[in-house]
Amino acid sequence: MHGFAYRQGSLHCEDVNLQTLADEHGTPLYVYSANTILDHYRRLDEALGAIDHEVAYAVKANSNLSVLRLLAEAHAGFDIVSGGELFRVIKAGGDPAKCTFAGVGKTRAEIEYALKQGIYSFNVESEEELRYLNEVAAALGVIAPAAVRVNPNVDAKTHKYISTGKSENKFGVDFDAIADLYARAARELSHVKLRGLQMHIGSQLTSIDPFIEAVEKVAPLATHLKVTHGIEFWSIGGGIGIVYHGSLDSGDTGWWESKPEGERPLTIAQYGQALVPRLEHLGLKILLEPGRLIVGNAGVLLTKCLFEKRGKAKTFKVVNAGMNDLIRPALYEGHHEIAPVKQPTADTGIRKVDVVGPICESGDFFCQDRELPDFQPGETVALLSAGAYGFAMASNYNSRPLPAEILVDGSTARIIRKRQTLDDIIAGEA
Numbered sequence: 138m139h140g141f142a143y144r145q146g147s148l149h150c151e152d153v154n155l156q157t158l159a160d161e162h163g164t165p166l167y168v169y170s171a172n173t174i175l176d177h178y179r180r181l182d183e184a185l186g187a188i189d190h191e192v193a194y195a196v197k198a199n200s201n202l203s204v205l206r207l208l209a210e211a212h213a214g215f216d217i218v219s220g221g222e223l224f225r226v227i228k229a230g231g232d233p234a235k236c237t238f239a240g241v242g243k244t245r246a247e248i249e250y251a252l253k254q255g256i257y258s259f260n261v262e263s264e265e266e267l268r269y270l271n272e273v274a275a276a277l278g279v280i281a282p283a284a285v286r287v288n289p290n291v292d293a294k295t296h297k298y299i300s301t302g303k304s305e306n307k308f309g310v311d312f313d314a315i316a317d318l319y320a321r322a323a324r325e326l327s328h329v330k331l332r333g334l335q336m337h338i339g340s341q342l343t344s345i346d347p348f349i350e351a352v353e354k355v356a357p358l359a360t361h362l363k364v365t366h367g368i369e370f371w372s373i374g375g376g377i378g379i380v381y382h383g384s385l386d387s388g389d390t391g392w393w394e395s396k397p398e399g400e401r402p403l404t405i406a407q408y409g410q411a412l413v414p415r416l417e418h419l420g421l422k423i424l425l426e427p428g429r430l431i432v433g434n435a436g437v438l439l440t441k442c443l444f445e446k447r448g449k450a451k452t453f454k455v456v457n458a459g460m461n462d463l464i465r466p467a468l469y470e471g472h473h474e475i476a477p478v479k480q481p482t483a484d485t486g487i488r489k490v491d492v493v494g495p496i497c498e499s500g501d502f503f504c505q506d507r508e509l510p511d512f513q514p515g516e517t518v519a520l521l522s523a524g525a526y527g528f529a530m531a532s533n534y535n536s537r538p539l540p541a542e543i544l545v546d547g548s549t550a551r552i553i554r555k556r557q558t559l560d561d562i563i564a565g566e567a
C-alpha cells in the first residue's frame with residue numbers, strides 16, 4: 138500500500154488524512170491514491186521496456202472515469218469486457234484503437250458499437266463467436282480485427298472462481314484446436330482479420346511459475362501463427378497478484394506479524410525479468426491486461442464502527458459497510474487487512490473479533506476470528522487493498538446507496554463519484 142501510511146497518529150492517503158475525508162464525506166467511502174495507480178502502471182510498463190509492448194488496463198477492476206482518465210493520460214491501452222466499459226473509456230478520453238474487447242458472450246449491439254469505434258481487437262473465446270463476429274462485420278461491410286483466446290490448460294493455483302486457464306473453465310479455445318481454427322477462419326471468414334493471439338490464465342497469481350509455464354507452452358503456437366497468418370500481437374493477459382496480507386506497515390505495534398505461509402508477493406520486477414527473455418525473440422507486440430496490480434493496493438474502503446456486540450461465542454464489530462460495498466470476502470473468502478484510521482499504539486489492546494456489515498446475510502463479514510487492535514463505536518477503520526474489484530462489484534443490495542469515491546493526488550482530494558441518494562436507487566423504476 139505505497140500511498141497509504143500512518144502519519145501524526147492517523148492513516149493518510151498520500152498527504153490527505155483519511156479521518157478528515159471520512160468526516161467530510163461520510164462512510165462507507167472509497168479512497169484511491171492517484172500516484173500509486175500511476176506508479177504501478179509505469180513500473181510495469183518499464184519492466185517490459187525492452188520489448189514492443191502495451192499495457193492494456195483491465196477496466197473491470199475499477200472503472201471510475203477519473204481512474205480511466207489518469208491511465209489514458211499515461212497512454213495506457215484498455216482491456217474491456219462490455220459495451221459499457223468501452224463507453225466509459227471513450228468518455229474518459231481513452232483511445233478505442235488501444236482497446237481489446239474480451240469476454241465469452243458479446244452481443245450484436247456491443248460488437249457493432251465496438252466496430253464503429255474502431256477498437257484494436259476482439260478477443261474471441263470460441264469458433265461460434267468468431268463466426269458471429271464475421272457475420273456482424275459483414276453486415277456492416279467492415280473487417281473485424283480479432284484474436285482468439287487460447288486456453289493453455291495451466292493451473293494458475295488461485296481461487297477456483299478466478300482461475301481461467303484450465304480446460305474445465307469456460308474460457309478460450311483448447312490449445313490443440315487453435316492452429317486449425319486459424320486456418321479455417323482464414324479460408325472461410327472474409328470479414329475477420331486475425332491479428333493476434335490472447336490468453337489469460339487467472340487472477341491473483343502470487344507465483345511466477347504458472348506465467349512461465351503458460352508462456353513457454355504457448356510461445357511456439359504464437360510463432361506458428363505469426364508465420365502462417367501474420368499475427369502481430371500476443372496478449373499474455375493479466376493476473377499478477379498483489380499483497381493482501383500485511384499490505385501496510387503496522388508500525389511498531391506489529392499486529393500484522395502473522396503473514397500466512399504462501400503469500401509471497403510476486404513483484405513487477407520478477408515478472409519482467411522472467412518473461413521478457415521468453416518473449417523478446419518472438420517479434421510480436423506483447424499486450425498485458427493487468428487490473429488488480431494497477432489499482433488493488435491503490436485504494437481503501439473507509440467504514441465506521443457502529444456497535445460492538447458481545448455474543449456468547451464471539452465479539453462482533455458491526456460496521457456501516459457491507460458485502461454490497463465490498464463483496465470479495467463473502468464471494469472469494471478474500472482477505473483484506475483492517476486498519477483503524479487512528480493509529481494504534483503499544484497500549485492498544487488486541488482483540489479477536491468478527492468485523493461484520495449490516496446486511497441480512499451471515500456471509501456479510503470482512504473478517505472472522507481475527508486479532509485486531511481494538512477500536513470503538515464511532516471510530517473509522519480502513520479495509521485495505523480495496524481498489525480493485527471493490528466499488529466495481531458493489532451493488533444496491535438491501536437498497537443501500539453506492540458509496541462515494543475520492544481520488545487523492547498529493548494533498549488534493551477530489552470527489553470522483555457522488556454518494557448515491559435514495560432517489561438515485563429507485564430512478565428508472567415504475
Ligand code: LLP
Nearest residue numbers: 195239337340341375376426427428429526
Ligand atoms: N484479462 C482477462 C481476460 C480477465 O478475465 C481478467 C480478469 C483480467 C485480464 C484482469 O485480471 P487481473 O490482472 O485483475 O487479475 N473479481 C475477482 C477477480 C476477477 C478477475 C476476472 N478477470 C476478485 O475480486 O478477485
